[in-house]
Amino acid sequence: MGEAVDTWFVREVLAHEQALTRFLHRNWRDHDEVADLRQEIYVRVYEAALRRPPDSPKSFLFATARNLLADRVRRQRIVSITAVGDLEQLHVLENELEPSRWLGGREALARLARALDQLPDRCREVVWLRRVMDLPQKEIASRLGISEKTVEKHIAKGSRMLADRFHGGPDTQAAPAASAGAVAWTRKST
Amino acid sequence: MDAQIDMTARHRQIERSAASWLARRDAGGWADRQQSALDAWLAEDTAHRVAFLRLEAAWNEAARLKTLAAGAGHGQVPARGAWADSPYFASPLGSPRAVAGHTRTARASRGRRRHRPLLAGAAAALLVVAALAGGLLWRNSNHVERAAWSTLLGAQQVVHLADGSTATLGSDTELRMAFSRHERALELTRGEAYFDVAHDTSRPFVVNAGGYHVIAVGTRFDVRRDTDGLRVVVTRGLVRLQSARDPAPAATMLPSGSIALVDGGNVVVRHIPLDRAMEYLSWRDGYVVFHGTPLAQAIDEFNRYNARKIVLADPSLDGLRVGGNFRLDNSTAFVRLMQQVFPVRVEQRTDGIVLSRRGNPNTAH
Numbered sequence: 001m002g003e004a005v006d007t008w009f010v011r012e013v014l015a016h017e018q019a020l021t022r023f024l025h026r027n028w029r030d031h032d033e034v035a036d037l038r039q040e041i042y043v044r045v046y047e048a049a050l051r052r053p054p055d056s057p058k059s060f061l062f063a064t065a066r067n068l069l070a071d072r073v074r075r076q077r078i079v080s081i082t083a084v085g086d087l088e089q090l091h092v093l094e095n096e097l098e099p100s101r102w103l104g105g106r107e108a109l110a111r112l113a114r115a116l117d118q119l120p121d122r123c124r125e126v127v128w129l130r131r132v133m134d135l136p137q138k139e140i141a142s143r144l145g146i147s148e149k150t151v152e153k154h155i156a157k158g159s160r161m162l163a164d165r166f167h168g169g170p171d172t173q174a175a176p177a178a179s180a181g182a183v184a185w186t187r188k189s190t
Numbered sequence: 191m192d193a194q195i196d197m198t199a200r201h202r203q204i205e206r207s208a209a210s211w212l213a214r215r216d217a218g219g220w221a222d223r224q225q226s227a228l229d230a231w232l233a234e235d236t237a238h239r240v241a242f243l244r245l246e247a248a249w250n251e252a253a254r255l256k257t258l259a260a261g262a263g264h265g266q267v268p269a270r271g272a273w274a275d276s277p278y279f280a281s282p283l284g285s286p287r288a289v290a291g292h293t294r295t296a297r298a299s300r301g302r303r304r305h306r307p308l309l310a311g312a313a314a315a316l317l318v319v320a321a322l323a324g325g326l327l328w329r330n331s332n333h334v335e336r337a338a339w340s341t342l343l344g345a346q347q348v349v350h351l352a353d354g355s356t357a358t359l360g361s362d363t364e365l366r367m368a369f370s371r372h373e374r375a376l377e378l379t380r381g382e383a384y385f386d387v388a389h390d391t392s393r394p395f396v397v398n399a400g401g402y403h404v405i406a407v408g409t410r411f412d413v414r415r416d417t418d419g420l421r422v423v424v425t426r427g428l429v430r431l432q433s434a435r436d437p438a439p440a441a442t443m444l445p446s447g448s449i450a451l452v453d454g455g456n457v458v459v460r461h462i463p464l465d466r467a468m469e470y471l472s473w474r475d476g477y478v479v480f481h482g483t484p485l486a487q488a489i490d491e492f493n494r495y496n497a498r499k500i501v502l503a504d505p506s507l508d509g510l511r512v513g514g515n516f517r518l519d520n521s522t523a524f525v526r527l528m529q530q531v532f533p534v535r536v537e538q539r540t541d542g543i544v545l546s547r548r549g550n551p552n553t554a555h
């Protein structure tokens with residue numbers, strides 16, 4: 001274990017969070033479970049990398065995602081037409097398999113600005129003063145007339161929201177819902 | 191194995207703990223003893239570690255926001271969206287898809303209406319670049335900027351227009367542009383295109399297609415030509431649909447979440463939830479979404495994208511309804527699935543894929 005894997009994980013795996021999240025939204029019916037699935041996938045990928053970093057992190061990430069979804073479907077024992085079909089090749093779009101790339105500076109900045117603007121007022125103010133103005137938490141507390149504990153809470157909340165927006169990107173909610181595999185049904189036409 | 195609800199709760203709990211650690215460390219006065227405690231927590235479970243790494247990475251990246259603070263008063267927190275027109279950004283903040291070149295930068299710089307002292311210096315610098323890039327060319331009074339693009343069957347192309355708008359062309363599509371000082375005119379001669387329109391009230395954005403004008407100011411919409419009709423899907427803003435031949439009838443206004451179908455001079459408008467409207471645009475990602483869609487219609491979607499056409503030999507099969515997500519370029523997978531769940535027989539011929547009814551028609555389940 002160690003820092004090498006941490007760095008690898010941030011650069012080669014987290015960089016694909018947006019694509020991964022879209023993939024999960026598309027292929028998993030219950031969107032409330034997406035964050036949980038994603039975490040489980042990250043755990044599997046990280047632990048595999050401790051043993052041996054995969055040659056192609058992105059393909060490995062998506063292969064892990066597919067396996068996890070397949071496991072979950074099997075476990076749920078849905079004996080219906082719902083899970084029929086292409087479980088073996090859950091639809092992965094080509095653009096999700098592009099070679100990995102860390103965001104260009106400009107796009108990263110745009111995402112961050114967007115993420116910042118979505119924070120609640122006080123939280124946004126605290127994050128700005130801390131992260132941009134480099135004021136210590138203590139000084140922020142006295143300046144805003146709130147307790148240091150409250151500043152810390154805003155930082156904690158802000159870090160979570162920033163992470164969702166930054167890694168996940170802005171578009172994750174737009175991906176249409178889908179079931180695992182494909183659904184097909186008939187309507188009595190005669 | 192935990193129940194699903196517990197799993198989700200556990201994930202949230204871990205993320206909260208990771209955030210508290212991050213915030214506490216950030217508070218300063220961090221001693222070795224505390225670092226050891228954090229190390230122990232991280233070592234306890236890989237789920238802890240990945241959650242922490244994820245938050246930490248975003249938090250570290252957030253330091254980039256300093257770029258935006260140049261010139262801002264100490265301790266002044268800029269208003270939300272203060273950087274919306276910042277020349278630092280290649281694309282509008284609301285539009286993750288758009289990737290732009292210099293022309294967009296030109297527009298963004300010129301479009302600064304509210305005062306933004308913090309960005310003035312950088313804006314001025316970039317304006318020079320923008321001018322060199324030809325972004326100002328189309329402001330000349332009589333100049334009309336023309337261009338045309340087309341895609342092959344199954345292909346797709348994102349086009350950056352001179353005003354900062356983008357057009358995403360679908361399979362087998364042709365789009366022509368004629369931008370003047372007064373109007374941003376486009377003609378969709380065939381196929382389908384999705385438009386993300388840069389806001390400019392002084393110059394309407396007009397897509398001419400199949401005898402209709404689809405007119406927008408700053409919005410997002412999709413226009414598609416079929417053999418005998420036209421379809422417009424609006425996902426943001428407001429679009430005006432107007433007959434080109436007969437301007438007398440009142441124009442149809444299409445707000446976000448509308449689908450207008452034009453067929454032989456008749457316009458039918460449906461209003462649907464936005465997420466449902468977005469599904470009509472999934473072709474941009476290379477797939478298609480069906481909900482109880484008649485089989486013949488589903489097949490048409492695939493045939494738009496594939497040279498090897500699927501043919502429905504037995505019209506009675508059209509009573510079958512299809513749902514799900516499918517790769518547009520993989521009609522084989524689609525057909526295979528149809529064969530598995532429907533009483534359908536598939537015949538692969540050199541000139542196409544023929545679907546006919548298999549066995550007893552009552553065995554559908």
